[in-house]
Amino acid sequence: MCRQVISEEALERVLPLLKRPEAPEVRAMGTIERLWGVIRRPALTYRDIAQRPDGAGPFMIIMMNALLLMGFFLAISSHLTVVVVTNVTSGATATVSILDTTDAGMYYATALASIVSNIMIGMIYLIVGTLFAHIAFKVAGGTGRMTKTLSVVGYSMMPVLLFRVIGFFVLLAVLPTYDIGPGAVLPNVVASIYGSDVWLILDYMTTASFVWVGFLLTFGIREAHDTSTVWAFLIALTCMIVLGWTFWQAH
Known part of the structure; x- marks a missing residue:
C-alpha cells in the first residue's frame, strides 16, 4: 500500500497535469462544452462525465469523423484528373478534376453513401473499445458502470478528430x-495514392x-472508475498500445 502511494505521488510530480481537481463537484456541462473541455480542462471535464455519462458526445464524434472521412474521399477525388474537350470545333482540350466533369455525380453519391458505412464502423470500434477497456478497468479494481466507460472512451477520441x-x-x-x-490502370492509381508520402x-x-488519447484516457479512467493515477496511466498505456498495433496491422 505504501509503495502504491509513493509511486502515485512520484508520477503526479512528474506529470503535474494529471493531478486531481480539488473541487469534488463541478457544474453540469453540455455536450459541446464537454467536447471542448476534454481538450482544455480534461480533469474537470472527465469528473463531470463520470458523474453524468452520456452517449451524445461520442456519437457526435463518430458523426464528425464520418463527415471528415467523406471529405478525405472528395479531397482525393479532386486530385484525379482527366482530359476533356473544351471546344468541339477547334478540338481544344484541357486537364480537369474528375469532380468538374459529368461523372462527378457518381463520386459525390459515393461520398454521401460512405457516411453511413463510416458511422457503422465507428460504432463498432466504440463498442469493441468500450468492452476491452471495461474489462481492463474491472481487472484493475474499477467500480464504474459500462455506460461510464463508453462515455470516457468516446470523448477521448477528440484528438483523433482534431488531427484528422x-x-x-x-x-x-x-x-x-x-x-x-x-x-490509366485504376488499381495502380489507388496503390500509388495509399503508398504516397502524404x-x-x-x-x-x-x-x-x-498518444494524446492515452493522456485523456488517464483522466477518464481515474474519474469514472475510481482508480489510482498509476493504474489509470498503465491501463491507458495498454489501451493505446493495442490501438496503435491494430491501426498499423490494418495497413
Missing part, C-alpha cells in the same frame, strides 16, 4: 494529381493523436 481536420488540409495541399484517363504523414499524425 489538420490531415484534411495537408491532403489537399500536398497530394499530387493522378491521371485516370483511358490509359499518406504516410497522415498515418504518423494519427499515431501521434493516439
Whole structure:
C-alpha cells in the first residue's frame, strides 16, 4: 500500500497535469462544452462525465469523423484528373478534376453513401473499445458502470478528430494529381495514392493523436472508475498500445 502511494505521488510530480481537481463537484456541462473541455480542462471535464455519462458526445464524434472521412474521399477525388474537350470545333482540350466533369455525380453519391458505412464502423470500434477497456478497468479494481466507460472512451477520441481536420488540409495541399484517363490502370492509381508520402504523414499524425488519447484516457479512467493515477496511466498505456498495433496491422 505504501509503495502504491509513493509511486502515485512520484508520477503526479512528474506529470503535474494529471493531478486531481480539488473541487469534488463541478457544474453540469453540455455536450459541446464537454467536447471542448476534454481538450482544455480534461480533469474537470472527465469528473463531470463520470458523474453524468452520456452517449451524445461520442456519437457526435463518430458523426464528425464520418463527415471528415467523406471529405478525405472528395479531397482525393479532386486530385484525379482527366482530359476533356473544351471546344468541339477547334478540338481544344484541357486537364480537369474528375469532380468538374459529368461523372462527378457518381463520386459525390459515393461520398454521401460512405457516411453511413463510416458511422457503422465507428460504432463498432466504440463498442469493441468500450468492452476491452471495461474489462481492463474491472481487472484493475474499477467500480464504474459500462455506460461510464463508453462515455470516457468516446470523448477521448477528440484528438483523433482534431488531427484528422489538420490531415484534411495537408491532403489537399500536398497530394499530387493522378491521371485516370483511358490509359490509366485504376488499381495502380489507388496503390500509388495509399503508398504516397502524404499518406504516410497522415498515418504518423494519427499515431501521434493516439498518444494524446492515452493522456485523456488517464483522466477518464481515474474519474469514472475510481482508480489510482498509476493504474489509470498503465491501463491507458495498454489501451493505446493495442490501438496503435491494430491501426498499423490494418495497413
